[in-house]
C-alpha cells in the first residue's frame with residue numbers, strides 16, 4: 665500500500681448540503697465519516713487531513729447537522745455526516761437530519777467506504793451496531809475507529825480493540841477496527857492506509873444498498 669498516492673493535506677471544503685440533492689455530482693469515490701454526535705468525527709477528519717479547522721469541531725454535541733463535503737482531488741471526496749443518536753435536540757430536527765443521513769447512505773453511488781467512529785470508552789451502542797450491520801449487508805467496507813484512545817492506558821486500549829474486533833465478527837463483513845486519537849495522532853497511519861486503499865480502488869465496484877430507514 666502506498667500512502668503517497670493520496671495527498672490528504674490537499675483536502676478542501678466544497679459545500680455543506682442539507683440533503684443529497686445539493687451535493688456535488690455523484691461520481692468518483694466518496695468515503696463518509698459517521699458516528700454518534702461528539703464521537704470525534706470532525707476531529708478525526710482534521711487529524712487525517714492535517715488541517716486544524718477543516719471540519720469544524722465542537723464541544724457542543726449535535727451541531728454538525730449538514731452533510732459536509734471535502735475534496736481531496738477530482739472525484740475523491742471525504743464526507744462529514746450529521747451525527748446520530750444525540751438526544752438533547754428537538755425531535756423535529758433530529759428526524760430531519762437523520763432522514764438526510766439515511767438517504768445519503770442508501771442512495772449515494774459514489775460511497776465506497778464508511779468510517780464509523782465510536783468513543784473507545786463506550787463503543788458499539790445499538791445505533792452503531794445497526795449501522796455496522798447495514799454496511800455489511802450492503803457490502804460496504806467499514807473502518808471502525810475507536811476514538812479518544814488517549815483516554816485509556818495502552819493495555820486497556822488494546823484490550824478494547826480486541827474486544828470490538830471479536831464483537832464485529834458477527835456481521836461477517838469487511839470491518840477493520842483500529843484505536844485512534846486525534847489529540848495524540850494515534851492510529852493515523854493505519855487509518856490513512858485503509859482510506860488510501862478505498863480511494864484508489866476501481867470506481868465501478870458498487871455495493872448493494874438495503875433499507876436503512878428503520879435504523880437511524
Ligand SMILES: Nc1nc2c(ncn2[C@@H]2O[C@H](COP(=O)(O)OP(=O)(O)O)[C@@H](O)[C@H]2O)c(=O)[nH]1
Nearest residue numbers: 701702703704705706707721722812845846847
Ligand atoms: N481526548 C480527546 N478528545 C477528543 C478527541 N477527538 C475529539 N475529542 C473531543 O471530543 C469532542 C467532540 O469532537 P468532534 O470532533 O467535534 O466530534 P463530532 O461531533 O463527532 O464531530 C470535542 O470536545 C473534541 O475536542 C481525541 O482524540 N482525544
Ligand SMILES: [Mg+2]
Nearest residue numbers: 705706720728
Ligand atoms: Mg462534527
